[in-house]
Amino acid sequence: MEHTPLPSDGPPVDATEVAAALRLAVGRIARRVRQAHAIGDLTNAEISVLARLERDGSASPGALAELERVRPQAMATTLAGLEEGGLVTRRQDASDGRRLLISLTDAGLRIVTDRRSASLQRLAAAVNDALSPAEQQQLLDALPLIERLAEHL
Numbered sequence: 001m002e003h004t005p006l007p008s009d010g011p012p013v014d015a016t017e018v019a020a021a022l023r024l025a026v027g028r029i030a031r032r033v034r035q036a037h038a039i040g041d042l043t044n045a046e047i048s049v050l051a052r053l054e055r056d057g058s059a060s061p062g063a064l065a066e067l068e069r070v071r072p073q074a075m076a077t078t079l080a081g082l083e084e085g086g087l088v089t090r091r092q093d094a095s096d097g098r099r100l101l102i103s104l105t106d107a108g109l110r111i112v113t114d115r116r117s118a119s120l121q122r123l124a125a126a127v128n129d130a131l132s133p134a135e136q137q138q139l140l141d142a143l144p145l146i147e148r149l150a151e152h153l
Helices: 015-035 044-056 061-068 072-084 106-130 133-152
Strands: 088-092 100-104
Touching (some): 044 061, 044 072, 044 088, 044 100, 044 106, 061 072, 072 088, 106 133
Antiparallel strands (some): 088 100
16 A cells, blocks of 8 residues: 655654654564563564464464564574474474464463563553654554554664
């Protein structure tokens, strides 16, 4: 979907400044949410794979590597750790016996759900404590723009 910028009454905005400030703020939020989890917890790569499997369903190791934008060897290492922890299982694809599919176990699903809930609660508390109701509405109004940016990266 092509988006044409609308004319503005204000002064021109430097897209590089906006991008730098946005990257810094989003990065800081992501780091602080991640830091809330216990030491020895899963790696970011492992959490990302679990979340993807929960959202999209079973997938082959190759497809996961491509979707996560990592090398197949790195994905193999990530999947080995998850399998050792009992969070994913490997099984042969019923339609193509040469292909392996990776699926979440019940324990893997619990990890994703628990982490999402804890992260969401932490972020919601910060939104409530740090922002006025009007500021919360401004943030809500900006989310479609942030989502559109995410789609273009």
